């Protein structure tokens with residue numbers, strides 16, 4: 001076996017330099033083998049989630065190296081990191097994190113939509129994943145119509161969208177009763193043994209370590225020991241406490257759950273819009289955008305202030321967008337608020353406008369790559385250029401094809417630029433494609 005993930009001298013600080021600074025991970029050096037079943041185990045607050053997020057590139061670390069297949073992801077551009085997160089790892093959550101107003105099928109298809117897979121294909125694949133988890137008869141239901149165990153299985157199906165080689169799970173059994181917890185463990189084991197996926201699980205409950213082969217024991221931000229073992233499939237099974245029956249407080253609980261769902265739907269809307277508009281940005285920038293968006297959704301700020309904050313630099317507390325992008329996004333959000341669009345309608349809108357978040361960037365790029373061209377660029381040519389730039393950004397065409405189309409005569413559906421101009425434009429484009437960080441708002 002080979003190490004798929006290596007952490008070298010990793011340190012993680014929260015709020016470093018402030019009086020509430022916290023040293024969450026201290027000199028972490030670990031290796032995770034491809035195809036292993038790994039657990040981070042330790043008491044609450046010892047840094048398990050922090051380590052999981054560092055290990056999987058969800059958060060950037062304060063210092064040290066995080067090597068995935070020998071590539072140091074701390075050196076990744078934000079865009080590379082985003083692509084890695086969306087296709088390299090599947091995440092299973094304790095709270096399931098399903099979108100309440102989307103069908104089970106659409107929930108599973110959603111991560112595929114985020115990486116630009118067309119809807120028909122995404123739905124087909126989602127259907128296949130549901131079938132695998134014995135959920136095909138629930139495809140058209142909504143999450144709240146399913147039991148907790150079924151919802152978690154939907155969460156697992158969703159984690160398999162985009163076919164990630166690594167599955168991470170943060171306390172995945174915490175909200176399940178014993179039967180469903182056993183079942184979820186069985187599925188994790190299958191994903192490991194049958195598919196050969198690497199599993200990294202976080203837990204503070206010893207019984208859920210049943211199938212783990214490598215256990216990192218943690219305390220106060222430090223790995224105190226590493227345990228390798230051959231799991232016994234029956235070990236610990238009868239130690240699981242069964243949860244009690246129904247209680248008198250159930251009605252109140254239901255009421256609270258309903259309120260929680262409304263809040264959750266709004267939070268999910270914020271998350272989805274952030275995924276859409278902030279594609280390729282880092283976690284901090286997305287978080288900032290989500291904070292500002294949540295303030296607008298709850299009317300803490302008005303639309304003018306909202307637009308102003310979007311256009312303010314990251315250092316000064318804004319989202320660091322260009323002015324016209326901020327303006328357009330503010331208008332878009334107002335539309336959602338005024339028409340009281342729900343999550344479904346918002347996602348439909350997103351599906352209709354996949355290019356929307358990068359339109360301004362593309363226009364800006366077009367101006368930049370054509371700056372030395374002295375001829376006239378007709379609106380028709382400009383449009384063609386925009387489509388071509390978009391294709392190059394998405395890697396639908398390579399550098400050579402990009403140049404070819406620029407130079408190809410108009411009657412052959414090219415842009416018809418003279419060869420030397422086309423070459424100059426193509427060279428500029430490659431500078432951008434190689435260093436995608438360059439046209440992102442500076443942090």
Ligand code: ADP
Pocket residue numbers: 014015022024042043044045046047048049050051
């Ligand atoms: P675990 O998953 O083991 O319960 P965490 O990794 O969530 O632990 O947290 C480890 C420590 O870091 C805790 O003391 C927690 O309060 C702190 N911490 C976690 N996330 C943040 C954050 N975003 N900002 C500040 N402190 C944090």
Ligand code: MG
Pocket residue numbers: 048049050170202
């Ligand atoms: Mg945790």
